[in-house]
Amino acid sequence: MSYVTAKGARVPAIGFGTWPLRGWRGRCAIERALRLGYRHIDTAQIYGNESDVGRALRASGVHRSDVFLVTKLRRDNLHADAVWRSTEESLRRLATDYLDLLLVHWPNPAVPLGETLEAMDRLREAGRARFIGVCNFNIGLLTEAVQTHHADLLCNQIEYHPFLSQNRVRDATRRFGMIVVAYAPLARGHVLRDPTIGAIAAKHGKTPAQVVLRWLIEQDGVAAIPKAGLAAHAAQNLEIFDFTLDPDDRAAIDRLSQVEVRVQEREPGTPEWDPA
Numbered sequence: 001m002s003y004v005t006a007k008g009a010r011v012p013a014i015g016f017g018t019w020p021l022r023g024w025r026g027r028c029a030i031e032r033a034l035r036l037g038y039r040h041i042d043t044a045q046i047y048g049n050e051s052d053v054g055r056a057l058r059a060s061g062v063h064r065s066d067v068f069l070v071t072k073l074r075r076d077n078l079h080a081d082a083v084w085r086s087t088e089e090s091l092r093r094l095a096t097d098y099l100d101l102l103l104v105h106w107p108n109p110a111v112p113l114g115e116t117l118e119a120m121d122r123l124r125e126a127g128r129a130r131f132i133g134v135c136n137f138n139i140g141l142l143t144e145a146v147q148t149h150h151a152d153l154l155c156n157q158i159e160y161h162p163f164l165s166q167n168r169v170r171d172a173t174r175r176f177g178m179i180v181v182a183y184a185p186l187a188r189g190h191v192l193r194d195p196t197i198g199a200i201a202a203k204h205g206k207t208p209a210q211v212v213l214r215w216l217i218e219q220d221g222v223a224a225i226p227k228a229g230l231a232a233h234a235a236q237n238l239e240i241f242d243f244t245l246d247p248d249d250r251a252a253i254d255r256l257s258q259v260e261v262r263v264q265e266r267e268p269g270t271p272e273w274d275p276a
């Protein structure tokens with residue numbers, strides 16, 4: 001495993017996405033991921049699977065302190081009292097007394113951003129979250145969070161894969177000393193049939209998914225959280241630390257982003273995305 005570091009955090013570069021893994025099947029997939037060696041688990045209040053994550057973590061026998069555990073506040077839990085109450089509920093469901101990272105899942109213009117960030121900061125001071133961060137923030141919102149509200153954020157979790165360059169928001173995130181966590185890093189499978197990626201995979205004796213994940217984590221300050229319900233996929237997505245892409249591979253994949261495919265719809269009322 002390699003790690004992305006910022007602000008004193010050491011984040012496993014490949015995490016395990018858990019949406020929409022739930023119930024017995026979901027628990028099996030999450031427990032298996034932990035046994036395979038995943039040490040960065042991404043969940044959210046809205047996924048309805050925090051208790052499955054908690055149970056899988058206990059069943060795996062992996063020590064809590066060895067896992068970088070992430071959850072996200074629902075959009076309707078962004079007022080200060082709801083930040084506190086819902087985080088306590090998340091902690092109970094996850095059967096832990098702290099989170100490694102607490103994120104705003106989606107911006108909510110109906111709630112003052114400063115109120116949410118201050119409440120999250122107080123949770124951090126209280127030891128309930130080691131780090132705080134955001135998801136789906138455009139450059140304008142990131143700038144407001146950091147420059148107006150002086151928030152000390154670890155990451156911006158955004159959709160990022162070879163069909164969506166995200167150069168501008170990625171670079172802005174890094175300029176603020178934050179890391180980028182790439183969600184939907186395989187574009188939910190869309191990128192895997194691309195002939196350019198297929199050719200690079202064949203050249204390295206790897207799969208298209210492995211090439212895509214490698215392209216992401218070879219970038220400065222970028223981690224990725226692929227979801228894999230199938231055991232073979234989950235195992236494969238961890239086997240990416242024994243090869244590197246050549247500069248011409250990287251350039252060829254960079255060129256694919258001109259297509260600009262988004263697999264995640266914007267929540268109603270959230271600010272426009274930055275142009276990729």
Ligand code: NAP
Binds near residue numbers: 019230
């Ligand atoms: P994704 O990880 O890009 O794609 C998941 C799909 O790829 C599944 O169908 C999976 O199949 C398949 N797959 C995984 N590994 C593969 C491999 N090696 N070969 C072939 N196919 C493979 O998309 P995602 O699930 O939307 O995103 C990942 C995680 O990001 C989510 O689980 C969630 O934790 C997070 N997320 C966050 C936000 C946000 O707003 N912050 C939004 C969306 C997602 P199988 O499951 O059949 O193995």
